[in-house]
Amino acid sequence: MKRIVVIDVHKECADHTYFAGYENEHLATKLSFDVPIGFIGDGYTYEIAFENSEGMFFANASSAPVEFLLPQGLMKKGVLVCQLTILVGKQAVYKTSKIPLKIFASLKPSxxxxxxxxxxxxxxxxxxxxxxxxxxxxxxxxxxxxxxxxxxxxxxxxxxxxxxRGDKGDKGDRGNMGEAGRGISGINIDTLGRLRVTYSDGTTANVGTISIRYMGEYQGTAAYGRLCVVTYNGSSYITKIADDNTEINGIPPTDIDNWRLLAEKGDDYVLSDADRMYITDQCVLNAKPPLEEYVDTLVGNINSVLESRLGGA
Structure with missing residues (x-):
């Protein structure tokens, strides 16, 4: 909303009068100045300056009837000082004194x-x-x-x-089958990153992209590449090589910079008296070899099964 200031000619004198009040619906403030009759015309420029707590504001007009449209922000509750200046070109030929006005923030409509x-x-x-x-x-x-x-x-x-209440409606048709290669969440599995395994030392390795290779008992003269698994002193180790074109030679699996423990050797077995008696009885009844030879053969068979499974992973 804008406030309007109107300059009127009342009488031929240098004195001025003013009032601030309400008029019509939006003309919330009207200021009237008494100026000499000779100072109203096309040859004059009229400048009115307002000063409040936020600084100065100038409004200019150049023809009669002279009206100034002022921002609503000037009309905050408090005291507003105004001064009218009449100019010919850039030279001031008439200026009123500074007039203090009391402004009320609310509007009084018609x-x-x-x-x-x-x-x-x-x-x-x-x-x-x-x-x-x-x-x-x-x-x-x-x-x-x-x-x-x-x-x-x-x-x-x-x-x-x-x-x-109406009858229960018919069951709807079965929905269409989902797009191949998409899970329930709608994410295409082909766009997912490779799965990763994080080891206890904080390092990670990709899985699902290449199978490990079981190379049997560690041989100091053999060359081992990426993802090679060997057995060493009863435990299983896997190489820590990241490049398919790199191989290591003569470095035992106990070297933590090039090998990672895959499966640690378990505790030695201890036969209970009942197991020992059972195996002894079986050996005697079935003409089997002595106990120690029988157990060694049994352990060898177990190791063979483990090696075949690791080698086929």
């Missing part, structure tokens, strides 16, 4: 505007009340599945069979 806004408020309230009455008369569903209507005279809902 009676017609007040009546219009009050009518809108009354209409909004009436519409709200009507909607509340209508809501009360909306049907609700009873436990038996029938609609109930609100009886205003009785002040309660009463059941009616005018609108009964």
């Amino acid at each position: 009676k017609e505007v007040s009546d219009k806004y009050q009518g809108l408020i009354d209409d909004a309230i009436a519409r709200f009340n009507a909607s509340q009455i209508a809501i009360k008369n909306l049907p609700q569903i009873s436990e038996a599945g029938f609609w109930q209507l609100y009886n205003l005279e009785a002040g309660r809902y009463e059941e009616t069979t005018v609108y009964a």
Whole structure:
């Protein structure tokens, strides 16, 4: 909203009068200055300066009737000082004294505007009340599945069979099969990064892209490449080589810079007396070799199975 300042000619004298009040709907402030009659015309430029707590503001106009449109921000509650200057070109030929004005922040609209806004408020309230009455008369569903209507005279809902609950609808068609290669989340598995395994020392390795190779018992003269697994002193180790074109030679698996422990050797087995008696009895009954030879053969068979499974991984 803009405030309008109007300069009028009242009498031929150098004195000035002013007032700040309300007029019409939006002309919330009107300032009138008494200036000599000879200073109103096309040859003059009129400049009015306002000063408030935030600094100076200048407004210029150059023709009669002279009106200044001022920002609403100037009209904050408090004291506003104004001064009118009349110029010919850039030379001031008339200037009023600095006039303090008391500004009130609120606007006082005309009676017609007040009546219009009050009518809108009354209409909004009436519409709200009507909607509340209508809501009360909306049907609700009873436990038996029938609609109930609100009886205003009785002040309660009463059941009616005018609108009964319908039958349950038919089951919908089965949805289309999902796109191949996509999981429930809709993410294409082909776009996912490779799975990774994190070891206890914080290092990681990709899995699912190449199979490990079991090379049997470690040989000091053999060359081992990436993802080679060997058995050494009863434990299994895997190479820590990241490049397919690199090999290591003559470096035992105990070297932690080039090998990583895959499966540590377990504790030595101890036969219970019952197991020892059972195996001894079996050897005697079936003409088997002595106990020690039988156990060694059994352990060898177990190692062969483990090596075949690791080699085929």
